[in-house]
Amino acid sequence: MAEDIKVIVFKLGTEEYGIEVEKVQTIERMMPITRVPKTYSFIKGVINLRGVVIPVIDLRGRFGIEEAEHTDQTRIIIVSVNEMEVGFIVDSANDVIDLNQDAIDTPPDVVGGIKAKYLDGVAKIGEDRLLIMLNLSEVLNKNEIVQLESLEG
Amino acid sequence: MDMNQYLSMFIDESNDHLQSLNESMMGLEANPEDLSIVQVIFRSAHTLKGMAATMGFEDLASLTHQMENVLDLVRNNKLRMQDFIFDTLFKSLDALESMVEDITGGGEGKADVSAIVASLQAIVRGEIPTAAGGAAAEVAAGATAEAPVFLDEFQYSVLEQSLQEGHKVLYVDVAIRKDCQLKAVRAYMVFDLLERSGEVVKSFPSVQDIEQEKFDHSFSLYYITQKEASEIQAMILNLSEIDKVTAVALDQESLHQMGQDTVAAAAEAPAPVKEATPVSNASPASAAHAKEEAGKPAPARTGGAPSRTIRVDIERLDVLMNLFSELLIDRVRLEQLASEVQNADLTETVEHMGRVSGDLQNIVMKLRMVPVDTVFNRFPRMVRDLAKSLDKKIDLVVTGAETELDRTVIDEIGDPLVHLLRNAVDHGVEGIQERLAAGKSDTGTVNLRAFHSGNHVFIEIEDDGAGINPQKILQSAIKKGILSQEQASNYSDDEAIQLLFAPGFSTAEVISDVSGRGVGLDVVKSKITSLGGNVVVYSTQGKGTNFSVQLPLTLSIIAAMLVRLGSEKYAIPLSSIVETGIVKQTQIRSIHGNKMVEFRNSHIPLVSLSKLFSVPDYDESTEEETEIVVVRKGERLVALAVQDFIGQNEIVIKNLGKYLPEVQGISGATILGDGQVALIIDPNAFIK
Numbered sequence: 001m002a003e004d005i006k007v008i009v010f011k012l013g014t015e016e017y018g019i020e021v022e023k024v025q026t027i028e029r030m031m032p033i034t035r036v037p038k039t040y041s042f043i044k045g046v047i048n049l050r051g052v053v054i055p056v057i058d059l060r061g062r063f064g065i066e067e068a069e070h071t072d073q074t075r076i077i078i079v080s081v082n083e084m085e086v087g088f089i090v091d092s093a094n095d096v097i098d099l100n101q102d103a104i105d106t107p108p109d110v111v112g113g114i115k116a117k118y119l120d121g122v123a124k125i126g127e128d129r130l131l132i133m134l135n136l137s138e139v140l141n142k143n144e145i146v147q148l149e150s151l152e153g
Numbered sequence: 154m155d156m157n158q159y160l161s162m163f164i165d166e167s168n169d170h171l172q173s174l175n176e177s178m179m180g181l182e183a184n185p186e187d188l189s190i191v192q193v194i195f196r197s198a199h200t201l202k203g204m205a206a207t208m209g210f211e212d213l214a215s216l217t218h219q220m221e222n223v224l225d226l227v228r229n230n231k232l233r234m235q236d237f238i239f240d241t242l243f244k245s246l247d248a249l250e251s252m253v254e255d256i257t258g259g260g261e262g263k264a265d266v267s268a269i270v271a272s273l274q275a276i277v278r279g280e281i282p283t284a285a286g287g288a289a290a291e292v293a294a295g296a297t298a299e300a301p302v303f304l305d306e307f308q309y310s311v312l313e314q315s316l317q318e319g320h321k322v323l324y325v326d327v328a329i330r331k332d333c334q335l336k337a338v339r340a341y342m343v344f345d346l347l348e349r350s351g352e353v354v355k356s357f358p359s360v361q362d363i364e365q366e367k368f369d370h371s372f373s374l375y376y377i378t379q380k381e382a383s384e385i386q387a388m389i390l391n392l393s394e395i396d397k398v399t400a401v402a403l404d405q406e407s408l409h410q411m412g413q414d415t416v417a418a419a420a421e422a423p424a425p426v427k428e429a430t431p432v433s434n435a436s437p438a439s440a441a442h443a444k445e446e447a448g449k450p451a452p453a454r455t456g457g458a459p460s461r462t463i464r465v466d467i468e469r470l471d472v473l474m475n476l477f478s479e480l481l482i483d484r485v486r487l488e489q490l491a492s493e494v495q496n497a498d499l500t501e502t503v504e505h506m507g508r509v510s511g512d513l514q515n516i517v518m519k520l521r522m523v524p525v526d527t528v529f530n531r532f533p534r535m536v537r538d539l540a541k542s543l544d545k546k547i548d549l550v551v552t553g554a555e556t557e558l559d560r561t562v563i564d565e566i567g568d569p570l571v572h573l574l575r576n577a578v579d580h581g582v583e584g585i586q587e588r589l590a591a592g593k594s595d596t597g598t599v600n601l602r603a604f605h606s607g608n609h610v611f612i613e614i615e616d617d618g619a620g621i622n623p624q625k626i627l628q629s630a631i632k633k634g635i636l637s638q639e640q641a642s643n644y645s646d647d648e649a650i651q652l653l654f655a656p657g658f659s660t661a662e663v664i665s666d667v668s669g670r671g672v673g674l675d676v677v678k679s680k681i682t683s684l685g686g687n688v689v690v691y692s693t694q695g696k697g698t699n700f701s702v703q704l705p706l707t708l709s710i711i712a713a714m715l716v717r718l719g720s721e722k723y724a725i726p727l728s729s730i731v732e733t734g735i736v737k738q739t740q741i742r743s744i745h746g747n748k749m750v751e752f753r754n755s756h757i758p759l760v761s762l763s764k765l766f767s768v769p770d771y772d773e774s775t776e777e778e779t780e781i782v783v784v785r786k787g788e789r790l791v792a793l794a795v796q797d798f799i800g801q802n803e804i805v806i807k808n809l810g811k812y813l814p815e816v817q818g819i820s821g822a823t824i825l826g827d828g829q830v831a832l833i834i835d836p837n838a839f840i841k
Contacts, residue, residue, distance in 0.1 A: 034830040035721065036809070037766035038817045046809060046822055048830045051475030053807045053822045084811040140812065 002101035007123075009131065010077060010093035012060055013068075017090075018099070018123065018131045025078040025085070027093050030070050047087060049078060056087035062139060063118065081136045097131075099123055104133055160256075163208050165464060167253045170201045174246055175534045178239070182537075185234040188227075189321070189382060189402040195224040196404075201249070210262040213252050219273040220245050226277065241272045243538075308355050308375070312408055315377045320351075321402055323382050327389060328371040328397040337366040342392055347385070351378025370396070467560060470520055474709075477510075477517050478805060478824055484510055485826045518707065522557040525603045525612070528567050529554045532574060532601060539578045546596040547582055553603035558610050559707035565684055566612070566704065569677045573614045573700045574599070576674075581616035581698050591695065593617070609686075612702045620694040623649035630655070650692055654678040684708060685728050709806050713823075714782065715799035715831065718763055719771030722831040723795075724804055724823055729836040731783040731790060733798060738777055750792050752783060757790045760839045765818065771796050784836035791839050806833065 007018040008027070026049075033045040033056055042061030046053050056076055060067045073092035078085060104121040120133040174197050181190040198220050205213035220242060226232035248266045256262040312322050327343055329336050340363045347353055356363065356374035363372055378385065382400040389398045484507060491503040533549050540547040558566070582588075582597030589595055600615040623646040630636045630652050636644070644652075656675040681688045686704040705711070705728075713724040714733070736750050741759060743749070748759040759781065763771050773779040773794045781792040804823040809816065820835035 032829055034822070034832065036813065036816055036819065036832065037768075038819070039813065043813070046813075046830050046832075048824045048828055051478045051824065053809060053824070053830055055810055055813045082811075086810070086812050142812075 004098045004100050007097055007099045007131070007133070008077065008093060009095035009097060010075065010088075010090040012063070012065060012091055016129065016131050018097075018133045019077065019079060019136065021096065023079050023081055023136055025080050028076045028078065028087070030074050030076065030089075044089060047076070049087070052085070054078060054085050054087050056089055058089045059139075060089075060091075079136060081140055084140055086140060097125065099125070099131070159208065163204055164253060164257050166204060167201060167249075167256075170197045170204075171246060171250055171253065172530055173197050174201075176530065178242060178246065179533055179537060181234065182239055187381065187383070188230070191224060191228040191234075192402070192404045193319075195221065195228055198224060205262075210252070210256065212264060212266065213249060213256075213262050216245060216249060216252075216266050216270065219270050219277075222277045223273055232276070232279075237272075238276055241269065241276065243534075245269050245273065309408075311354055312375060312377065312403075313405070316403075316405055316408065320377050320379060321381070322408060323376040323378060323385060324373065324401045324403055325376050325385065325389070326371065326373040326397075326399045327395065330394045330396045331370055333370070333394045336368075336370065337364055339392065339394055340364075340368070340372060343389055343395070346388055346392065347374075347376055347378075350380050350385075350388075351376055376400075465520075467521075470517075473517055473520070474805070477514065480510060481514070482824070482826065482828045518559075518710070521560045521707070521709070523560050523563050524555050524557050525563065525566075525610075526554040528563055528570065529601060529603070532570075535571065536574065536578055536599065539575065543579065543584075545578070545582055545584055547578055548596055548598045549601060550598060551601045556603040556605060556610055558704065559709060561708040562610075562684060562704055562706075565680070565708075566702075569680045569688075569702070570612065570614070572673060572677050573702070574601070577614050577616040577618070577698070577700070581618035583619050587619070591619070608706055610704045610706060612704065613699055614702075615697060615699040617697040620696055620698055621650055621653070621690075621692040622694060623647075626650065626652050647691075650690055653690060654688070685711065685726070710803055711806060713802055713804045713833065715802050715804075715825075716780075716782065716795040717797040717799055718766070718768045718795055721766075721768055721771075722799065722825065722829070723762070724802070724831050724833045725782055725784065725793070725836060726820075726833065727801065729784045729786065731785045733780065733782050735778050736781055736792075738774075738779070750781065752790065752792065757783070757792055759792045759794060761794050762834075763794070763796075765839075784839070786837050786840040789840050791836070793834070793836070793839065804831075804833070 006021040008021055008024050009016055009018055011017070028047075028049070031047055033047055035045040036043060036055070042058050044056050044058050044061075046055050058067055068091065070089075071091075073094075075090055075093040076087040077090055077093055078087050080086075103125070104123045106121055118135055118138050120135040123131040123133060125131055174194060177190050177194045177197065181187065181194065184190065198217050202214050202217035202221060205211075205217060223232070223238065223242070227234055227238075232238070245266075248264055248269055252262040252264050255264070316322050325347075327340075329339050333339055344353060344356075344360070344363075353360075354375045354377060356372060358368045358372060362368055376385070380388075382402045386398050386400040389395055389400075484503075487503050488507070491500045529551055532551070536547055536549040577599050582599065583591065583593075585595045588597065598617050600613065602611075602613040602615070604611055623644075626649050627636065627641045627644060630649075631638055631641050635652070635655055641649075653674050654677075678688055681702055681704070684704060685708065686702060688700060688702045690698060690700050692698040712727040714727055714730055715722055715724050717723075732752075734752075736759075741748050741750055742756070744756065748761070749756040750759045761773060762768070763773055773796065779794045780796065780798060781794055782798075783790055783792050785791075806821045807823060808814075808821050809819070818835055818838040819832050821833045822830050823833055825831050
């Protein structure tokens with residue numbers, strides 16, 4: 001048996017996603033965001049998190065899902081990967097679960113419209129709950145975005 | 154064992170040791186007979202070797218070991234310092250430096266140093282002609298043998314610690330002239346003099362006895378100081394009625410030897426000790442008192458002792474700053490609340506908190522200040538090497554090294570200064586023959602000065618060389634197509650000299666034309682300007698040249714103009730703002746499709762920030778009049794259209810984080826009093 005890991009669970013639309021708890025610094029309620037011009041549309045701007053200026057990304061926008069209105073449930077998850085601190089705007093975040101690493105399968109070829117490279121794997125919890133584990137370094141990889149943009153543009 | 158946690162400490166300390174090795178070597182070169190400097194060098198090298206070996210950097214350790222072998226011969230007077238040895242040792246230091254640099258960069262600190270090692274070994278084998286002799290060592294040997302002053306364990310450990318902390322421990326023997334009338338007064342004067350630049354740990358006879366004239370015509374003492382033995386000796390000899398003074402610097406070993414002698418003597422014969430202190434009413438209590446007196450001041454207030462500091466990770470200071478700015482935001486909120494509530498007690502408390510936090514802010518800012526010394530200290534060595542390779546004689550005079558600048562400025566300023574210094578040494582100061590022909594002394598002087606003035610620090614590099622010929626500069630500027638003949642005739646000498654900083658002036662052929670001035674000076678200028686500073690040059694032909702660099706005290710706080718664009722706020726650095734004003738829509742003209750406005754009899758481009766930044770709720774073209782901010786980059790001006798001026802403010806600069814390293818037109822962000830983030834506009838981006 002592989003080890004258990006703790007995972008923060010959040011929602012985008014109907015899908016549930018997971019990020020390992022070590023990579024999450026804090027989860028914040030929505031706060032004023034200062035728009036930064038001349039950046040990608042999914043970068044919503046920067047926030048003041050206790051004196052540190054941190055960029056926030058709309059994860060829906062990042063994954064090419066239609067962006068939604070912010071609600072009471074909307075949260076900003078501050079993650080820290082490769083010394084980069086970034087906030088993710090998500091629809092809601094309200095669960096922490098223990099997950100056995102054996103329960104994580106390699107991602108199937110196509111999952112709900114999101115490019116497979118952003119995914120680390122899919123974990124099945126309970127009978128009909130699927131948790132999509134995010135590959136944060138890929139989500140934050142900007143080289144790939146440039147390619148994407150130039151292909152589209 | 155995981156060594157990583159010690160690595161940064163190792164790197165810091167190695168750099169310190171290398172720096173002090175470099176400095177000591179320079180000192181020794183100026184004064185090759187002074188073996189006490191060799192001791193310092195030896196100790197430093199020895200520590201470095203130990204550290205490197207512990208950390209497993211074998212190459213580093215073995216090279217230092219070879220250096221130690223050479224130094225050991227020198228300090229034991231079996232080898233005399235000479236040019237070849239100096240050069241080899243300096244080369245070794247360079248090699249060590251690059252190894253440490255490699256380690257800093259994550260490497261193994263490996264390097265091919267076989268040539269240097271071979272030279273060092275040759276020196277040890279005596280394949281370099283050596284001359285025996287040297288008075289200092291003889292004196293040292295003599296002193297070790299004498300050792301008439303007995304130390305107790307406590308005093309011994311005080312001395313030992315002082316040595317470890319890098320102080321000098323001297324054994325001083327003073328003889329007063331036999332015909333001296335008031336010898337106690339003389340002795341008092343000696344003590345008084347010594348106390349001014351160090352601490353007397355133990356004297357023989359005791360201070361009380363000396364005060365009561367209960368001594369013959371001589372007395373001796375142990376002394377902790379930063380000064381050289383020879384200096385102390387000369388100082389005491391300057392007093393009248395002093396017959397003879399010997400001051401000997403002790404090292405760990407000779408001190409140890411003396412300590413052992415003492416313990417042995419004390420154990421074998423307590424009686425002679427008593428005899429030696431004739432009027433010995435030394436009760437245990439008074440002895441303890443004496444100990445206290447001797448021991449206490451030494452660590453506490455030794456004149457010129459290295460400053461008592463701790464190393465702090467710069468990131469922790471940043472965290473402190475961040476937490477502090479949060480506190481400031483809360484303070485602003487509290488102030489607002491207090492003014493709403495109108496409760497006298499609350500208002501008073503909030504005001505007090507405001508004062509305290511103001512003081513705190515000052516201290517937090519000061520924590521980031523570092524003396525320019527940390528940059529300057531590598532220059533003497535650099536100038537020495539340069540002068541040597543150019544066959545010139547140059548004195549580098551450094552003043553104001555204690556002047557403090559923010560860490561962020563310090564980190565950036567090194568390269569431009571190196572450039573300017575090289576310039577001064579290479580092209581400023583003439584060769585020996587030229588100097589003599591011009592009726593100057595053969596040794597050129599380069600002054601490196603730092604000083605505060607208002608909210609700025611100035612760093613000046615001044616040489617007493619041949620100066621710059623403005624006509625030559627104009628000619629080469631015309632040749633390069635930077636100026637037309639006509640324009641050139643309108644240039645004053647002073648303006649001509651400033652042309653050195655013009656871009657495009659720095660090509661190889663210009664070097665010979667204008668005696669080499671102008672090599673990459675535009676790069677120096679742009680670097681300094683990017684730091685929010687300025688550089689100008691003054692020169693008098695035949696007398697010399699002075700490059701004066703003006704720098705802001707800190708980069709993390711700047712004065713800025715806050716402006717509004719719809720619901721968004723932006724900050725524009727005050728340093729690049731020329732003027733603010735209002736233009737009517739009718740004054741805006743279109744030239745080649747670009748919007749221009751008239752400003753002081755010339756037309757300058759008008760940049761629409763709202764369009765460029767796609768501001769959602771503001772567009773100046775709908776207004777009849779629009780506010781403009783005229784910004785400058787070098788000689789070029791641009792007007793930025795904004796909606797409103799909010800006012801001038803001191804802002805703390807923050808970067809946008811690693812994910813957004815570069816955004817066009819934005820140089821960073823700051824947090825406003827209400828906790829909102831405002832972006833800082835980079836005016837340079839609008840000026841091509």
